[in-house]
Amino acid sequence: MVNYFKQLTLPWLIAVAAMALATGLWYHFEMQGQQRIQIQQFSATLQLNSAALLNDKDQQLLKAQLNHIRYASAIPLTSVALYRQSGKLLAATDLPPALQNVRPALPVRNFSLQQVEHQWLALQPLTRYAAATDGVLRQPEADNNYYLLLLFTPETEHSVWLIPVFIVAMVGWVMLLLIRGTLSQAAQRQHTDISLLAHKLSQLKQGQLNARVDEELMAELLPLKQAINDLAVHQAGQHDIAQQQLKQQQQQVAQVQLQTEQWQQQNKALQLKVAQQGRAQQQRFLSLQQLQQQGTALTEEEFSRALSGQLTLMQLELNGEAASAVPILLTDFIATHIVVCQQLLLQRGIELQLIEGAGNAGCQVKLPQLALSAMLPEMVQLGSRSEGCSELTLEVRVVQQASGTVLQLSVTTDGEGMSARVRQLLNSNDTQALQWHESDIAILIAVKQQLKAQMSVQSLDGLGSTVAISIPLPELTAVGHNKLQHILLFEHNAAMLTERVQSLSAVAAHVAGCSDLAELNLKSTQYAYDRVVLFLPEPAELAAWQQLTTALAGRSQLLCYSANAHIAIWRAALTVAVETTPFCLARLNNIATALTSRPYPHLLVVDDNPTNLAYIRVLMKTQPVQLSTVSCGAEALKLCRSERYDVILLDIQLPDIKGTEVAIQLRQLAGYEDIPILAFTAHALEDEVAEYLQAGMNDIIFKPLEPAKLQQVLSWCSLGETDDLG
Template structure:
């Protein structure tokens, strides 16, 4: 047995050394293969990022752009450099070691990867228009070379710890076996020497046979006990070796899974690069706005899928944010398509914590996907914040037509990103963002019934105090369903809100009550004779929105805006613009400060501009500069009587028909006749009765 172990030990040492060397060279080979694949993918990515804006960057901006690309690389990059075709260096980022000479760059030839001085380097050709910088020369076309030098990667011995652990346990097992065999041999020799001494002793000749049997019996018993202990130790060592082997197999399985994931990620990156190239090649098939949106979605998909992007939530009011985002979103609409934005009342009365970038990308992806509905021309986008428990942001896009093509519906239902085409960045980002923000995404697409795309996003919000509009608003919309939704949303803005959905009802309401603002959501059909007469006769402030299909016809009759521009946050601005020109002006001529202050209190809640004059001279001077809608004139002024002031006002061309009311404490029949002969229309007695004064203002249509 000893000879066997002496023969086994050199074989074991040679095998262990061979295994370590094989693991070392295998890792070196694997690192080189991974590095080559990473260099090829990163060179394509950097080329795609630099090429669109290369002709508009200075040398310093190029170096800064290369530094940003070096920082965002998925593997450590030591140096990024741009060369001209003759080897002249244009820009560099992170150069911490000598760069290759021009003759070394020429040695690349047609190969994009080369190993120089024991390190792999990548050289990527980039073609661009001539850069507007003197140091770059005056050539019409520049052939640039992008050089990528990765960081050196140390030997990762931690990946081979299972092999080292298995070798340790095997060595320990061999050492224990050798030790046990040595102890067993020593004990056998001791036992034989003891027996020999007893047999050769003269005192033991008579009873040697009697003493030999018990001694041998005890020795054999001890030997059996030792063998049992040795067997137990061997069993423990065997179990430990088996456990080490299981751990080695488990590590190998994890390593294989990691390699498989890396391979899948490389395939995803290659597929993304191919789709990006196809998108650039086929940009002429898309409108500039849609191409820019798809390119933005594709770039952000790469950031969220292949990089680590941290969410940056902000506290924002949804209605105000949507008003700022509408121009960019509405630019995606093709000619002949209409879009209506419908909001909820909680959009005004609450702030939500959300990442604005993710919200814009989600709306952009939904809108780009909705525009792919076959024969779809009319879209409705609902952006509703539901503050009930749990708080949810509900996004719903409805489009008429025949719905999405079948292959898109199948991709949305199955969620397979491997089948996406060059224009499917909207689907990819919609599914990816829905998973990241834990939103529920549901798509319904049926032939003849159109498309319905729903996203329910759980969020947190806080209540917000909102100011109501001081005046009355009348909303007209021929679509009853859309009218009811907008009426419910606008109810959070003003307490004096009315609505109607027919032209006859609209005309009747305008004759019954005065409104500070009229919002007209004009119908989609071409305007008829009744609408033409109405728009020519309406005198109150109004703002009109028309759908794209009949926008040009309505624009010829009345100034109007596209219906896609209407949102809740724009209503206060519209109201302010309308009331700025429709606010009535009242002049009170009285030298009593108490009367002036009391009138100011009475009209404080009315959309009336109050002017005050304390003398006849001041009143005449103000009237020469400003046109008033009603004058309240005191009879007893310190410089001239009120009747004389009224006569001079009637001589002015602008005040021949303006109502002038005598403001006096008493009025006899003769005095009333004198007031009217001076040009006054009516009499207001002091002290003022608030109810009568309010009715007086209403009768002269000051509100």
């Protein structure tokens, strides 16, 4: 770029000089042209004003006038001379000798201008007209024609034409400096850009990844910039590939190391397990030897129970966490093992109560069967250790928790509670220090470890104890089962009634619970239930119970349960079967698969009072009835044409159609010839009763519908057949 400037400087100076010279010459000739014009204009003025000059005959005055003309000229006038056309000089002012002999071509008729030695010589013809006596100018005479010789000496002011020359020269010089500055900046930027590119190339050579050129460069360097960026991208891609390969290799190495560590840990765990199993087997053999030594002091059943416990414990310890899980239907599992649990407690005179959660019905869990089968009887066995225990409650529930689904098993007993040693042993995880008669504790600890369960023990002196185990359920499957429609339940214990209602709600759509014999009598007549489950209280009012159970057995499937202490009395007093085995949900499920449940009767209430309808909905909410409500007769007729209702409670005073007219139209519909239609009114005189009867109504229900009157409606729902008012 600098060399280019050096090569350009001389031609530029020559061009500037030529421009300055051309400017000076142009200005010089322009000035000459302006002077010629001024001289011509001045000469023309003299021709117009020549009358006074030519009429003057005095030589001195004529010369004075010529001097006046000389000094009045804007252009320096050196000499002025007046000639006749014949060439005779009349007057002159400072006529140079060189011009005294000048003789122009005569006659001088036109203005002429010529340059003589840096001076301008102008010839201007003049004419004097003869005086007119009659007011008319006459043609000039030949001797009356003159001409002026004017010698101008223009002053040449060099500063005048040198100024534009200087300006042109200065402009050229400034332009030269600007070009030089621009070229210097361009050269400096080019040097900077080249240094940047060199630096980036050096970074690429060293393998750096941030070698992209993001700065703005000169247009000439853009291809090189693009090439460097492409090279940087390629190098970054290669680096990423290399990094990925290195990362993969590191991951592979880490996996190999992890596998090696896992193998080592598994090997150590296996060695530890083998050692533990060896010690456990040795301990079991010692326990079996102790049991053999004590065999003569034990009954056959006690010896068999202790031997079975030791063998179960040995099998659990051998299997450990490797025991395979199998699908187990929870309700069937409980029904199978509850008999074993009851037999254990019968020997000690302890009453067994079983409570199953609503989530147990149709629930299939996947757990090691040996562990689960061993845990349930051993928990019952452990609970019976409490001194003074007379009643034991076993609860089995499937519960949803924040951490997941768990199977909760708990044994609650009355009496004095567990001993401190038993609580201490349960809170430890060591089974090797336990004696042969503590196999139930050892089995629970082994099952807890195998199933990764949580165990809690609570015991208060004089208030009994509770042992609870929570088992996580990684796999839970819902198994479909037939659901009953309505069950009637009796339980004299209010707390147990609530628990059993919740439990039975899993297998029935509606559970009617009661804890009083009078309430049971009332509810038993309201509807023919699918199942009736009675947990008989202490024997009392045996005749009433005998009559009620006989009637219930004739209408529904009846299940009766009694405590062991009262079983003989109840079996002697009642004509139905009374069971001692604790009630379990599997019993209802098995019955439900063999029978088809009846649906709830469908009741339609027609009333234009929203308060009455809201109150009826509240009353019917807990009753075995499907309820529909409308507020006018037209809607009632429309619904009855599309659906079938078992009972219709019909208001008499409706806003659109009178109730009796609605009843007449209903009797004309197919399927409603014998459906019970009940008049719903606040009053009914004898003639009104006759009108209702004539319209086809079956009974009268007086407003408001109180709980006592509700039984009248439910009776019609239970019967499901027509009857007359009479």
